[in-house]
Amino acid sequence: MRSSxxxxxxELVGLAGVVERNVYLVRRYIWWDLAFFVWTVANxxxxxxxxxxxxxxxxxxxxxxxxxxxxxxxxIWAYLGDIFEVLTETVAWERWEGTIEYTFMAPLARSMHxxxxxxxxxxxxxxxxxxxxxxxxxxxxxDMPQAxxxxxxxVLAVASVSFVGIxxxxxxxxxxxxxxxxxxxxxxxxxxxxxxxxxxPVSVLPEWMxxxxxxxxxxxxxEGVRAAILExxxxxxxxxxxxxxxxxxxxxxxxxxxxxxRGERHAKRTGKLKRSG
Amino acid sequence: MTTAVEVRDLRKEFVTRGxxxxxxxxxxxxRGVSFTIAQGECVAILGQNGSGKSTLVRLLSTLxxxxxxxxxxxxxxxxxxxxxxxxxxxxxxxxxxxxxxxSSAENLAYAARFYGMTPRETGPRIPEILxxxxxxxxxxxxPMENLSRGMQQKVALARALLTSPVLLLLDEPTxxxxxxxxxEVQEFIRELxxxxxxxxxxxxxxxxxxxxxxxxxxxxxxxELLCLESTEALxxxxxxxxxxxxxxxxxxxxxxxxxxxxxxxx
Ligand SMILES: Nc1ncnc2c1ncn2[C@@H]1O[C@H](COP(=O)(O)OP(=O)(O)OP(=O)(O)O)[C@@H](O)[C@H]1O
Ligand SMILES: [Mg+2]
Numbered sequence: 001m002r003s004s005x006x007x008x009x010x011e012l013v014g015l016a017g018v019v020e021r022n023v024y025l026v027r028r029y030i031w032w033d034l035a036f037f038v039w040t041v042a043n044x045x046x047x048x049x050x051x052x053x054x055x056x057x058x059x060x061x062x063x064x065x066x067x068x069x070x071x072x073x074x075x076i077w078a079y080l081g082d083i084f085e086v087l088t089e090t091v092a093w094e095r096w097e098g099t100i101e102y103t104f105m106a107p108l109a110r111s112m113h114x115x116x117x118x119x120x121x122x123x124x125x126x127x128x129x130x131x132x133x134x135x136x137x138x139x140x141x142x143d144m145p146q147a148x149x150x151x152x153x154x155v156l157a158v159a160s161v162s163f164v165g166i167x168x169x170x171x172x173x174x175x176x177x178x179x180x181x182x183x184x185x186x187x188x189x190x191x192x193x194x195x196x197x198x199x200x201p202v203s204v205l206p207e208w209m210x211x212x213x214x215x216x217x218x219x220x221x222x223e224g225v226r227a228a229i230l231e232x233x234x235x236x237x238x239x240x241x242x243x244x245x246x247x248x249x250x251x252x253x254x255x256x257x258x259x260x261x262r263g264e265r266h267a268k269r270t271g272k273l274k275r276s277g
Numbered sequence: 278m279t280t281a282v283e284v285r286d287l288r289k290e291f292v293t294r295g296x297x298x299x300x301x302x303x304x305x306x307x308r309g310v311s312f313t314i315a316q317g318e319c320v321a322i323l324g325q326n327g328s329g330k331s332t333l334v335r336l337l338s339t340l341x342x343x344x345x346x347x348x349x350x351x352x353x354x355x356x357x358x359x360x361x362x363x364x365x366x367x368x369x370x371x372x373x374x375x376x377x378x379x380s381s382a383e384n385l386a387y388a389a390r391f392y393g394m395t396p397r398e399t400g401p402r403i404p405e406i407l408x409x410x411x412x413x414x415x416x417x418x419x420p421m422e423n424l425s426r427g428m429q430q431k432v433a434l435a436r437a438l439l440t441s442p443v444l445l446l447l448d449e450p451t452x453x454x455x456x457x458x459x460x461e462v463q464e465f466i467r468e469l470x471x472x473x474x475x476x477x478x479x480x481x482x483x484x485x486x487x488x489x490x491x492x493x494x495x496x497x498x499x500x501e502l503l504c505l506e507s508t509e510a511l512x513x514x515x516x517x518x519x520x521x522x523x524x525x526x527x528x529x530x531x532x533x534x535x536x537x538x539x540x541x542x543x
Contacts, residue, residue, distance in 0.1 A: 010393025017390025021376070021383075028378035028420075098374030102436070105338045106391030107363035113391075268342045271291050 014108035018116025019123075022086070025093075026124065037128065044074035044136045047199065052140075064142050065230060071140075072225050073198040075133045079156070080163055080218060081189055082125035083118075087167030088185040090117045092174040101274050110264065111257055114171070118164035126156070146232035154235060155224035158245045162217035165252025166192070172263030178272060192218050217248045279351070281444055281476040282314040282337065287346035289332050289500075306332040308500040309346065316351075316443075319470060319477040320505065321487035323524055324497035330480035331370070333497070334448045337478070338368050350444055364392070367442035371449040373429035377422040381407065381432045384421060385439055392440040399439060406435045411461040427454045434462060438469070445469075447479045451486060459486075466490055484520045494520070496527045503527050 026033060051066040090113070094100040103113070170188045174181030195209045196202070196218035202210055213219045224241035227233040235242070267273050289307040294300065306329045314320050324330050335341045337348060339359040347354065353361040375384045382403050389399045404414040412431040421429060430453065437445060447466070451459045463486060469475050481487050487494050488508050495505035504511065504527070508520055517523035 013393050013395050014391045017387055020390075021379075021387045024379055024383060024387075025376065097376055098372060099376060100374075101335075101338070101340050101370070102368075102374065102388060103391065105340055105363055105366070105368065106388070107360055107393070108391040109360070265342065268340060271341060273340055 010107075011109055011112045014106075015112045015116040015119070018113060019120045022117070022120040022124070037131070040078050040128070040132055041135050044071070044078065044132060045139060047074045048136060048140065067140050067142050068144065068230055069226060070199055071133065071136055071142075072229060073222065074136065075129050076156075076218065076222055076225065077193055077198055078132055079125045079129040080193065082128055083121045083160065083163045084167050084170055084185050084189050086121035086124060087114075087117055087164065087171045088174060088182055090114065090171045092182045095174065095178060095274070098274075104264070104273060110261060114168050114257065114260060117171070118167065121164065121167065122157075122160045125160075129156070144229055147229040148232045148234055149229070151234050151238060152225045152228035155221060155228060155238060155241060155245070158242055158249065159217050159221035159224070161249030162245060162252045163221075165249065165254075165256035166217070168253070168256030169259045172260045175260075175263045175267045175272065192216055195219075197222055215248070217245055217252070220245045220248075279316040280313055280349075281316045281318070281351060282312075282478065283347075283349045284313070284337075285311050285347045287311070287333070287336060287348055288344045289329075289336060289341060290344050305500050307336070307343075310497075310500070310502045311346075312495065312502060312505050314476060314478060316476055317470070317474050318493070319466075319479060319491045321479045321481055321491035321494045322497050322502075323481065323484065323487060323494060325528055327499075328497045329500045330497055331448055334368060334370070334446045334478070334480060337444075337446055338366060339363055365442060366444045366446060367437040367440050368446040369430075369433050369437045369448065369450045371452050373426070373433035375421040375429065375432065378420050380418045380420055381412070381424070381435075382417040384432065385436055388436050389439050394440070402439065403435075406438055407432070410434045410438070410465055411458065427458045430454055431458070431462065434465070441473075443476060445475050445477045447477060447481075449481055450479070451481070451483060459483075463489060484524060488520050496524060498528050 048067055048070045051061065051063060051070055054061055054066070055063050091100065094103055166188070170185040173184040177184065195205065195212040196216045197205070197213060198218070202213045202219060205213065220241040224233075224238050224245070227238060227241070231237075287307055287310045288305070290303045290305050292301055293304055295302055310329075310333065312320075322330050322333065332341065336343055337350065337355060339355055339362055342356060347356075349355065350362045351365055353365070355362050375381075376387070379387070385403050385407075386396045386399050390396070404417060407414045407417055410431045412428060412435065416424070416428075421432070424432070430450070434450060450466075451462050454462060466477065466479075467490060470477065477490075479487070479490060492507065493505055494508050494511055496503045496511075504514060506514070511520065511523045512518065515523040515526040517526055
């Protein structure tokens with residue numbers, strides 16, 4: 001019988017393989033990635049310029065503060081989008097390449113497989129988010145001397161656990177609906193962000209949406225990052241944002257795995273992994 | 278004698294929408310298939326298109342769940358203990374599926390990692406194994422998309438062998454290969470049996486290949502396994518002088534209606 005150390009090692013080898021394969025693919029499609037980044041920057045700019053537009057139209061706002069709020073919203077929108085996209089590709093990309101059956105018949109535990117995708121997703125999204133913040137901030141004359149970037153990154157890292165858990169749930173969609181599942185992932189992303197106060201305070205939302213905001217990890221991520229950058233809050237002051245993130249993270253990862261397992265079982269019963277051959 | 282594969286009354290249905298008014302229909306793909314394969318044996322399954330060969334292979338690969346019946350591989354229940362089965366099995370299917378932008382060496386190293394093998398372990402074995410399946414090892418760093426279909430198929434064979442499976446499921450492994458490559462792959466499969474004691478389930482449309490490689494040949498007809506025996510016994514059973522004649526006789530139907538089961542669950 002194989003020792004448990006042996007088994008753990010085998011699983012980690014597989015997890016590292018998932019990360020490595022994604023790195024290869026990013027390198028091979030690097031031009032596509034750059035083009036997508038340009039799109040993300042343009043998208044973020046259209047939003048952050050709204051602050052300048054409001055002022056030009058005679059609105060009374062704290063311009064720098066509004067710019068920063070919108071910038072953080074745009075960056076987190078992109079961050080979440082990147083994480084969901086990578087995780088949704090767990091199935092969607094492999095189905096397109098045709099490798100899905102080989103991946104799903106391998107002995108690697110699904111938790112390690114998805115864990116590897118999650119790990120890569122967070123690293124990939126983080127690099128892009130930092131670049132995006134930096135590039136877009138460059139277009140505006142904002143000064144953030146008090147910003148606590150370390151605390152902001154810690155909030156984002158803790159929130160990422162929940163994002164990955166929810167991403168696992170969206171990753172299952174292409175398994176259940178091969179043709180349209182990826183689009184459903186975008187819907188999940190949009191709903192999550194609209195209730196979380198991405199460009200506005202949650203208090204402006206209708207009551208039922210505010211209720212959804214309290215269980216959305218993006219709410220606490222946005223509040224925490226904003227407090228860290230605008231107010232310079234440290235981790236001690238951010239505990240009201242951090243503890244809900246930890247709780248949601250602890251719940252959402254096992255839930256995400258279970259949802260994915262059920263989706264996988266459904267696909268195996270109905271023959272949706274693959275048809276031809 | 279150890280039993281490698283034991284399949285009892287295996288049943289699989291698919292629900293599809295088709296026909297007039299797009300009704301939901303249950304299409305039986307396997308209707309109570311039973312057989313055993315001994316360790317080290319090579320069994321070939323013949324059958325017309327749509328007879329259920331790939332469905333059988335997918336069930337044994339833990340890629341589908343059955344509606345009924347059992348399947349065990351070296352004593353492990355395929356449906357209850359899939360992870361134990363996955364370590365023992367690998368598969369080559371008709372279409373070679375790879376990450377097309379990655380090279381064959383990268384694809385192989387990646388696939389092996391899912392079986393717990395590090396690049397350091399697979400590094401020296403990859404060129405060796407590619408050489409053995411007749412793939413020009415010096416092209417192993419080229420992206421897969423630049424390789425011909427036959428070459429990709431050889432890489433697919435290498436991928437399956439790299440993890441040293443004790444049960445190899447080959448679903449039309451030589452379809453689309455040129456005659457020389459076909460012979461090379463067939464020769465390789467024979468060598469594999471001599472040297473590695475591998476058990477093989479081979480689905481094929483190539484009757485010569487079946488006769489050449491298999492100890493026993495089975496005929497699957499619309500989801501039913503009609504027989505599974507040596508080619509000699511098959512020929513005797515259908516009073517045929519060649520395997521082709523036996524195959525045609527076994528599946529020969531004259532103007533029979535397809536008993537498609539319609540149901541109105543939708
Ligand atoms: N995933 C699926 N969804 C719906 N129907 C399926 C699926 N897979 C197989 N079928 C149906 O099950 C039956 C058996 O198909 P299968 O692919 O096993 O045949 P096969 O013997 O491998 O054929 P071929 O020689 O063409 O490869 C066919 O009627 C097919 O349409
Ligand atoms: Mg087939």
